[in-house]
Amino acid sequence: MRIRILVTGGTFDKEYDELSGTLFFRDTHVPEVLSRGRCMLDVQMDTVMMIDSLEMDDERRATIVARARDCEERAVVITHGTDTMVHTAHALADARIAGKTIVLTGAMVPYAFGSSDGLFNLGSAVSFVQVLPPGVYVAMNGQHFTWDAVRKNRESGCFETA
Amino acid sequence: MRIRILVTGGTFDKEYDELSGTLFFRDTHVPEVLSRGRCMLDVQMDTVMMIDSLEMDDERRATIVARARDCEERAVVITHGTDTMVHTAHALADARIAGKTIVLTGAMVPYAFGSSDGLFNLGSAVSFVQVLPPGVYVAMNGQHFTWDAVRKNRESGCFETA
Amino acid sequence: MRIRILVTGGTFDKEYDELSGTLFFRDTHVPEVLSRGRCMLDVQMDTVMMIDSLEMDDERRATIVARARDCEERAVVITHGTDTMVHTAHALADARIAGKTIVLTGAMVPYAFGSSDGLFNLGSAVSFVQVLPPGVYVAMNGQHFTWDAVRKNRESGCFETA
Amino acid sequence: MRIRILVTGGTFDKEYDELSGTLFFRDTHVPEVLSRGRCMLDVQMDTVMMIDSLEMDDERRATIVARARDCEERAVVITHGTDTMVHTAHALADARIAGKTIVLTGAMVPYAFGSSDGLFNLGSAVSFVQVLPPGVYVAMNGQHFTWDAVRKNRESGCFETA
Numbered sequence: 001m002r003i004r005i006l007v008t009g010g011t012f013d014k015e016y017d018e019l020s021g022t023l024f025f026r027d028t029h030v031p032e033v034l035s036r037g038r039c040m041l042d043v044q045m046d047t048v049m050m051i052d053s054l055e056m057d058d059e060r061r062a063t064i065v066a067r068a069r070d071c072e073e074r075a076v077v078i079t080h081g082t083d084t085m086v087h088t089a090h091a092l093a094d095a096r097i098a099g100k101t102i103v104l105t106g107a108m109v110p111y112a113f114g115s116s117d118g119l120f121n122l123g124s125a126v127s128f129v130q131v132l133p134p135g136v137y138v139a140m141n142g143q144h145f146t147w148d149a150v151r152k153n154r155e156s157g158c159f160e161t162a
Numbered sequence: 163m164r165i166r167i168l169v170t171g172g173t174f175d176k177e178y179d180e181l182s183g184t185l186f187f188r189d190t191h192v193p194e195v196l197s198r199g200r201c202m203l204d205v206q207m208d209t210v211m212m213i214d215s216l217e218m219d220d221e222r223r224a225t226i227v228a229r230a231r232d233c234e235e236r237a238v239v240i241t242h243g244t245d246t247m248v249h250t251a252h253a254l255a256d257a258r259i260a261g262k263t264i265v266l267t268g269a270m271v272p273y274a275f276g277s278s279d280g281l282f283n284l285g286s287a288v289s290f291v292q293v294l295p296p297g298v299y300v301a302m303n304g305q306h307f308t309w310d311a312v313r314k315n316r317e318s319g320c321f322e323t324a
Numbered sequence: 325m326r327i328r329i330l331v332t333g334g335t336f337d338k339e340y341d342e343l344s345g346t347l348f349f350r351d352t353h354v355p356e357v358l359s360r361g362r363c364m365l366d367v368q369m370d371t372v373m374m375i376d377s378l379e380m381d382d383e384r385r386a387t388i389v390a391r392a393r394d395c396e397e398r399a400v401v402i403t404h405g406t407d408t409m410v411h412t413a414h415a416l417a418d419a420r421i422a423g424k425t426i427v428l429t430g431a432m433v434p435y436a437f438g439s440s441d442g443l444f445n446l447g448s449a450v451s452f453v454q455v456l457p458p459g460v461y462v463a464m465n466g467q468h469f470t471w472d473a474v475r476k477n478r479e480s481g482c483f484e485t486a
Numbered sequence: 487m488r489i490r491i492l493v494t495g496g497t498f499d500k501e502y503d504e505l506s507g508t509l510f511f512r513d514t515h516v517p518e519v520l521s522r523g524r525c526m527l528d529v530q531m532d533t534v535m536m537i538d539s540l541e542m543d544d545e546r547r548a549t550i551v552a553r554a555r556d557c558e559e560r561a562v563v564i565t566h567g568t569d570t571m572v573h574t575a576h577a578l579a580d581a582r583i584a585g586k587t588i589v590l591t592g593a594m595v596p597y598a599f600g601s602s603d604g605l606f607n608l609g610s611a612v613s614f615v616q617v618l619p620p621g622v623y624v625a626m627n628g629q630h631f632t633w634d635a636v637r638k639n640r641e642s643g644c645f646e647t648a
Contacts, residue, residue: 011345018432019481021335021376023345037282038270039304040320108200108342114276114438114600120199123285126304131293142201142288157343158202173507180594181643183497185507270504276600319505361606362594363628364644432524438600444523447609450628455617466525466612482526 002042003129004073005030008064009050010081012107012118025050029111030079033122041126044073053081053106061091069097075129076102079122082152082159085138089147093136103129105139108157164204165291166235167192170226171212172243174269174280187212191273192241195284203288206235215243215268223253231259237291238264241284244314244321247300251309255298265291267301270319326366327453328397329354332388333374334405336431336442349374353435354403357446365450368397377405377430385415393421399453403446406430406476406483409462413471417460427453429463432481488528489615490559491516494550495536496567498593498604511536515597516565519608527612530559539567539592547577555583561615562588565608568638568645571624575633579622589615591625594643 007013007028014023028047048067049060068076080088085104092102105125107118125139136147140159151162169175169190176185190209210229211222230238242250247266254264267287269280287301298309302321313324331337331352338347352371372391373384392400404412409428416426429449431442449463460471464483475486493499493514500509514533534553535546554562566574571590578588591611593604611625622633626645637648 011342016433016437018335019478021347023347033282034304036277036279037286037304038279038302038320039282040322041304109340112439113340113436115198115436117198117200119281120195120201120285123282123304124199124289127286127289127301127306128293130306131290139289140200142196142199142203142285144289144292154343158200160202173504178595178599180497181640183509185509271502274601275502275598277598316505357606358628360601360603361610361628362603362626362644363606364646365628439522441522441524443605444519444525444609447606447628448523448613451610451613451625451630452617454630455614463613464524466520466523466527466609468613468616482524484526 001075001130002044002073003075003077003126004071005043005045006064006067006076006078007045007047007050008078008080010053010079010106011110012079013050014110015112023110028079029118030122033111033119036119037123039126043126051081053083053085056081056084056088061088064088065091065095068092068100068102069095074100074134076100077125077129078102078104080104080106082106082108082140086147086150086152089136089138089150093147099134101129101132101134102136103132103139103144104137163237163292164206164235165237165239165288166233167205167207168226168229168238168240169207169209169212170240170242172215172241172268173272174241175212176272177274185272190241191280192284195273195281198281199285201288205288215245215247218243218246218250223250226250227253227257230254230262230264231257236262236296238262239287239291240264240266242266242268244268244270244302248309248312248314251298251300251312255309261296263291263294263296264298265294265301265306266299325399325454326368326397327399327401327450328395329367329369330388330391330400330402331369331371331374332402332404334377334403334430335434336403337374338434339436347434352403353442354446357435357443360443361447363450367450375405377407377409380405380408380412385412388412389415389419392416392424392426393419398424398458400424400426401449401453402426402428404428404430406432406464410471410474410476413460413462413474417471423458425453425456425458426460427456427463427468428461487561487616488530488559489561489563489612490557491529491531492550492553492562492564493531493533493536494564494566496539496565496592497596498565499536500596501598509596514565515604516608519597519605522605523609525612529612539569539571542567542570542574547574550574551577551581554578554586554588555581560586562586563611563615564588564590566590566592568592568594568626568643572633572636572638575622575624575636579633585620587615587618587620588622589618589625589630590623
C-alpha cells in the first residue's frame with residue numbers, strides 16, 4: 001500500500017524568521033518527521049501549497065480536492081492548518097471521491113519549535129489512513145473523527161465530536 | 163473507548179545519567195509524550211516494570227501477559243524494548259486473550275534525547291489500537307504487523323514482515 | 325562575586341501561543357538557561373519588564389538604568405531585544421555608573437524554540453561580565469563590543485564594530 | 487584575534503548509537519554549536535582526537551600539549567572530557583607555554599541530547615579566552631578557574647575551587 005501525503009502548510013510547517021521576528025514558510029518538514037519516525041511506509045509526498053490556514057479559500061480547496069481525487073493512491077494524508085481543517089474536510093466529502101481513505105492532520109505548534117505535536121499527529125494520521133474504511137477523516141489529538149462530526153474547540157485548541 | 167498503556171521500559175524511556183555517563187531508567191516519559199501530542203484519549207497508564215529489553219525473561223513476560231489480560235480495557239498499548247518485542251508479542255498471543263486489541267511499540271532512540279522516534283511511534287500505536295480488530299500487533303516504523311509475521315532487522319534497526 | 329541579571333524581554337524570552345498562533349511573553353527562561361548550563365555562579369535575577377525590543381522607549385530605558393545603577397552588584401548582565409540593544413547601551417553609558425561592568429545580551433531565536441542562540445549568548449555574557457573592566461558592553465555572536473563601537477547589521481542579524 | 491579550538495572528544499561530542507544502544511563518537515558538534523550561537527569569531531578548529539575522558543593518557547596529553555604550543559593562535563580553547571580535564575590542564579601548565587591563554591571546557595550531557603550544557607559552556611569558554619591573561623584555565627559552570635586551583639566534585643558533577 002502506498003500513501004500519498006499532500007502538504008498544504010499550516011502551523012505544522014511554520015518557521016521563525018530571525019531577521020524579521022515573524023513566522024513564515026520555507027520547505028515542508030514532513031520528510032524530516034517521517035525520517036525521525038524511522039517511517040518505512042511507501043510514501044509519495046507533494047507540496048501542493050504552503051499557506052496559513054486563514055488564507056485557505058474555495059479555489060485553493062478545489063486544488064486540494066483535485067489532487068486527492070486524481071492521485072493513484074487510495075490512502076491520502078493531508079497536512080493542513082487547524083483553523084479551517086474541518087471546512088476543507090467538508091469540501092473533500094462533497095467531492096464524493098470513491099474508494100479512498102483521506103485523513104487530514106496538522107499541528108498546534110510548529111514542528112521546527114521542538115515541542116511540537118506534529119510528530120505525534122503525523123504518526124497517528126499515517127496509521128489511521130492504513131486501516132480506516134474509505135471516507136474523509138480528521139486525525140488530531142490521538143483521535144479520528146469523520147468529516148461531518150468534528151469541530152475545533154477554539155478555547156482548548158483541541159478537536160472534538162460535533 | 164478507554165485505552166490502557168502498560169509501560170515496561172526499553173529504549174523509549176532511557177535517560178542519561180550525567181554523573182556516571184551511562185543510560186538508566188527513572189520515570190516513564192509516556193505522560194509527557196501524550197501531553198506533547200495534545201492527546202485527548204481516555205488513557206489509563208501503568209508502569210509495570212522499567213527494564214532494558216535484554217533483561218526481559220519469561221517471568222516478566224508472564225507479568226505483562228497477566229496485566230494485559232486482567233485490565234478492563236479492550237484496547238491495550240504496551241511500550242517495550244525493541245530487541246525482544248516480538249518475543250513478548252508471541253507470549254501475549256499464546257495467552258489467547260479474547261476480544262482485546264493489543265499493540266506493542268517502542269523507540270530506537272530515547273525520548274529524552276530530543277531526536278527520538280518515540281513521539282511518532284506512540285502516536286501510531288494509540289491510533290492502531292483504536293481501529294484494528296482483536297489480536298496482538300507490533301506498531302513500529304509507521305506500520306503494523308501481526309505478532310506471527312514480524313521480525314526486527316538487526317542491521318537496519320527496522321521492523322519488517324517475517 | 326555576585327552577578328545581577330536584569331531581564332527586559334526581547335526575542336530571548338518569547339514564546340509561541342498555540343491558540344492565537346502569535347508570539348508572546350510569559351515568564352523569563354533565564355533561570356532554565358542557567359540551570360541547563362549547570363551555572364554555579366552567585367546570581368540574583370530580576371524581571372524588570374517583559375517587552376519587545378521595539379516597544380522600548382526612554383521611560384523604560386530610565387527604569388533599566390536606575391536598576392543597573394542602584395543594585396549592589398558590580399557585575400550586571402541585561403537581557404534585551406537585539407533591535408534596540410545598542411540604544412539602551414548608550415543610555416547606560418550616559419548615566420556614567422562608576423565601578424560597574426554592565427553587559428547586554430539577547431538572542432536572535434527564542435530560547436523556547438530549541439534552536440536558539442540564547443544558551444550560547446548567556447554563557448558568553450556571564451563570562452565577559454566577570455572579567456571585563458568597568459564599562460558598558462554588548463556581548464553577542466561570541467564577541468564583546470564597547471557601547472560606543474557597535475551596531476547591529478540588519479541584513480545579517482549579527483553585531484559588528486561600528 | 488583568531489581562536490584555535492582543539493577538539494579531543496569527551497561527553498560533549500558523544501552520540502547515541504541506536505543499533506547497539508551505546509554511546510559513541512562520530513564527528514564533533516563544535517561547528518554546529520558555533521553556528522547555532524551565531525558565533526562571528528575568527529575560529530580555526532582541529533579535531534585532535536575523539537576519545538572518552540577515561541581513555542586519556544600521558545601520550546595523548548603530550549599530543550594535546552604539542553598542538554596547543556605549536557599553533558599560531560594566542561587564544562586556545564580545548565574541548566575535553568570532564569573527568570580528566572584538570573589533569574590535562576596540569577600537563578599544559580607544566581609545558582610553560584608562554585604568551586598563550588588556554589581554556590579547557592566540556593559538557594556533562596552530550597550536545598546531541600538536546601538538554602546539554604555544551605552550548606552554554608562553549609559560549610563561556612570562547613568568551614573567557616579572549617579576555618583572560620595568558621595562562622591555563624578551566625571554564626565550566628559559568629566560572630573560570632586557574633589550572634592549579636580547581637577540581638571536579640564527583641558527587642555534584644560541578645567544578646569548584648580546590
